[in-house]
Amino acid sequence: MSGSLGRAAAALLCWGHSAGGGLWGPGVRAASSGGSGSSEHLDMLVKKDRVVVFLKGTPEQPQCGFSNTVVQILRLHSIRDYAVYNVLDDPQLRQGIKAYSNWPTIPQVYLNSEFVGGCDILLQMHQNGDLVEELKKLGIRSTLLDEKKDQDSK
Amino acid sequence: MLSGQLVGSLFSMAGRVCVSRGSARSGAIGPVEAAIRTKLEQALNPEVLELRNESGGHAVPPGSETHFRVAVVSSRFEGLSPLQRHRLVHAALSDELAGPVHALAIQARTPAQWRENPQLDTSPPCLGGSKKIRGTP
Numbered sequence: 291m292s293g294s295l296g297r298a299a300a301a302l303l304c305w306g307h308s309a310g311g312g313l314w315g316p317g318v319r320a321a322s323s324g325g326s327g328s329s330e331h332l333d334m335l336v337k338k339d340r341v342v343v344f345l346k347g348t349p350e351q352p353q354c355g356f357s358n359t360v361v362q363i364l365r366l367h368s369i370r371d372y373a374v375y376n377v378l379d380d381p382q383l384r385q386g387i388k389a390y391s392n393w394p395t396i397p398q399v400y401l402n403s404e405f406v407g408g409c410d411i412l413l414q415m416h417q418n419g420d421l422v423e424e425l426k427k428l429g430i431r432s433t434l435l436d437e438k439k440d441q442d443s444k
Numbered sequence: 445m446l447s448g449q450l451v452g453s454l455f456s457m458a459g460r461v462c463v464s465r466g467s468a469r470s471g472a473i474g475p476v477e478a479a480i481r482t483k484l485e486q487a488l489n490p491e492v493l494e495l496r497n498e499s500g501g502h503a504v505p506p507g508s509e510t511h512f513r514v515a516v517v518s519s520r521f522e523g524l525s526p527l528q529r530h531r532l533v534h535a536a537l538s539d540e541l542a543g544p545v546h547a548l549a550i551q552a553r554t555p556a557q558w559r560e561n562p563q564l565d566t567s568p569p570c571l572g573g574s575k576k577i578r579g580t581p
Contacts, residue, residue, distance in 0.1 A: 346573060346574070347571065352571050353571050353572050353573055353574065354570070354571055354572075354573055355567060355568030355569050355570050355571055356547065356549070356567070356568060357571075358568060358571055359568050378574050392531075393534070394534055394538075394541040394542070394548070395541075395546075395547055395548060405527075406527070407526060407527050407530060408530075409549070410526075410530070410549055410550050410551070411526045411527060411530065414526055415526075
């Protein structure tokens with residue numbers, strides 16, 4: 291993809307049924323049909339990417355306030371390359387991920403294949419600085435870390 | 445932190461919407477709300493238990509008991525991670541969560557944490573869920 295493409299245009303190309311998010315934005319993965327709620331399939335999904343979220347809706351069009359909060363938090367940290375699965379598209383996935391995570395609600399967040407929690411926990415981690423640290427461990431540098439450093443040095 | 449303020453503003457806006465909707469419903473406590481309260485009291489022996497039915501702010505019929513926010517303050521949370529604390533709450537409410545309760549926002553605090561900020565937060569505005577029409581005020 292040429293560097294001359296506007297970021298917005300690149301994001302539009304990636305969102306939807308693209309195979310991967312690439313550098314330009316979170317890729318909404320189309321979970322495969324047949325067994326999309328199985329633990330084998332979900333095991334594969336949560337291991338495939340460092341940051342994986344299960345949402346109602348998409349980052350462009352969240353269908354739930356709590357899912358939107360997760361999207362906004364990731365946006366604040368300038369996390370762009372993450373996998374998103376829209377459970378509203380797939381009832382098997384919706385039920386399967388609740389059983390797999392042993393967690394009754396959506397949204398759900400996985401970092402480095404590990405279940406982190408839902409919206410409340412992600413928000414708490416964002417507010418207390420834990421999220422920046424967890425992302426650092428994954429080799430993802432949050433832009434908020436840079437903001438903090440700027441503030442500290444003043 | 446500027447970003448915290450940005451996220452905070454999302455919630456304060458939501459708070460105004462949710463509170464105005466909540467006040468429109470009748471003061472009666474429904475059976476689901478009563479069950480949630482009882483089960484959390486039994487399971488966690490909380491010092492403080494604040495429970496709010498937020499269903500009025502979502503795309504569900506009036507009188508629904510589907511969306512709740514709870515603040516549970518209990519010394520049983522000492523030494524537990526947020527994830528472990530939430531799982532305790534879920535375990536106490538497994539029937540409700542398998543049944544009518546569609547969303548549960550949780551603040552799980554130790555007594556010391558609660559004293560620092562004794563406040564039931566507000567939830568973000570509904571964006572319609574699986575309904576085709578977005579929730580409107």
